[in-house]
Amino acid sequence: MKTTLFIISMMFLSLIIAPKTTNAQTTISPGDLIKASEPAVYYYSQNGTRLVFPTEKTFFSWYSNFDSVKTITDSELAAIQLGGNVTYKPGSWLVKITTDPKVYAVSTNGTLRHITSEEIASALYGPDWNTKVHDIPDTFFINYTMGSPINDSTEFNVSEISTLANSIDTDKNSTPAEPELPAEPETPTTTTSLTLSLSKTTVHAGDSLTLTGTASDPSGVKNIRLYFDGNIVASCDYTAACVGDADVPTVTDKDSYEARITITNVLNQQFTNTTNVPVLTESASSNVTLRIDQPTVRDNQTTGITLEASDITVLDMKIFIDGSAKKLCSGGVFSCSYAQIYSGTIGTVFEVYGQVTDTKGKIYITPTKTITIAENDSPMVSIDGGKNMIYVNENFQVTVQASDMDGINYLEILDQNKNVLHHCDGAAPCTFVTGPWLQTGNFTLFGKAEDLLGLSAEQELNFSVTNPN
Known part of the structure; x- marks a missing residue:
């Protein structure tokens, strides 16, 4: 997505304040769009600050063109301090953020009100309301506040709310600046701030962040650059925020990486801030497994997750859903379980993985699995071999069982390449003797079940084959 960033400031002085003359050719007054030698456009405001329009669409929710832009000198522009960001004009467009499907109407002073149904959206913005929805980048969502939801179309008057917002100052309830007095000019405040935040405070080899x-x-931000491990990952001009993605090498011998932000202001002064990102060592292991009772569920249905570890001296175990730790188990346990209700529209996917830390600080991460919301839930499957270690030349008997409210069509036992070893029709437990196993190593068998509506699910069984002492 191409986003043109505009820096726009506004100073809407009261009528008792005389217009400010910048030179013999240009006089700026309350409400004027202004610029200097650089292409950035500002709006002069009554509170003495420049308010940033973070996106092109935000700007055009208030203005239709740039015909009224006035040019002033760089030094005059630098004397005007930056304020905050401008939000969408109330009543102009519907908005949402990229990580949330909810649609909001914009009310006064950047207040977002969730429209709770398509019928309400259609009543307020017409049958083509879904063509009037703009995405707000997550970075700028902090400029808005949450208001009460709209549960009925009578609770929000689009025409009235738009008419009341006849200027940005009116919308933001800005207070006029004090009149200028014929006194010695003060030196502008030269406080520069820069902040660098990361989506992950620690990383593993192969991670992205x-x-x-x-x-x-005070003079304005000309450029922001973001670096990771000395490499530039993003460069943004004339904006208050910049976002970039970085990848950690899949093979690394570093204990940490440096992340850095560097800004250049309108006066071409540079400022830098850095932070270190520790690299955690981890291993994938067949001794750590994650099991989801039902990988496909209906809306508002509960399913369980079990994280298990064998032959590891466990310090703690964690279960993560969509990157957030939901369950912590500690104290020498070898199994950790968690269950919750999953809600969402058909097709919503939740990513699940487990993390086990041993007493030496080594971290084991399971492969990521998913829980999907669908019209039909998948069968609940279990596969059991009675033990997780056998000897060379020994047979290994496994049993698959399953249950489902729609009934079970068949059960199957699969090898680690998903080839069918044994097929059983119906819902009765399915048992099969594998082997003899002739090679040492770690192996996986799968139990599969299909319900009468055609939806299937699998569970895995990990075991090892070793030589007798």
Whole structure:
């Protein structure tokens, strides 16, 4: 997505304040769009600050063109301090954020009100309301506040709310600046701030992470650059925020990586801030397994997750859903279980993985699995061999069982390449003797079940084959 960033400031002085003359050719007054030698456009405001329009669509929710832009000198522009970001004009467009499907109407002073149904959206914005929805980048969502939801179309008057917002100052309830007095000019405040935040505070080899940099400067921010391990990952001009993604090498011998933000202001002064990102060592292991009772569920249905570890001296075990730790088990346990209700529209997917840390600090991460919301839930499958270790030349008997409210069509036992070893029709337990096993190593068998509606699910059984002592 191409996003053109505009820096726009506004100073809407009261009528008792005389217009400010910048030179013999240009006089700026309350409400004027202004610029200097650089292409960035600002709006002069009554509170003495420049308010940033973070996206092109935000700007055009208030203005239709740039015909009224006035040019002033760089030094005059630098004397005007930056304020905050401008939000969408109330009543102009519907908005949402990229990580949330909810659609919001924009009310006064950047207040977002969730429209709770398509019928309400259609009543307020017409049958083509879904063509009037703009995405707000997550970076700028902090400029808005949450209001009460709209549960009925009578609770929000689009025409009235738009008419009341006849200027940005009116929308933000800005207070006029004090009149200028014929006194010695003060030196502008030279406080520059820059912040670098990371989507992950620690990383593993092969990880990806997002860097978000924000900055403000009295003279204006000309450029923000973000670096990871000395390599530039993003460069943004004339904006208060910049976002970039970085990848950690899959093979690394480093204990940490440096993340850095560097800004250049309109006066071409540079400022830098850095932070270190520790690299965690981890291993994938067949001794750590994650099992989901039902990988496909209906809306508002509960399913369980079990994380198990064998032959590991466990310090703690964690279960993660969509990157957030939901369950911590500690104290020498070898199994950790968690269950919750899953809600969402058909097709919503939740990513699940487990993490086990041993007493030496070594971390084991399971492969990521998913829980999907669908019209029909998958069968609940179990596969059991009675033990997780056998000897060379020994047979290994496994049993698959399953249950489902729609009934079970068949059960199957699969090898680690998903080839069918044994097929059983119906819902009765399915048992099969594998082997003899002639090679040492770690192996996996799968139990599969299909319900009468055609939806299937699998569970895995990991075991090892070793030589007798």
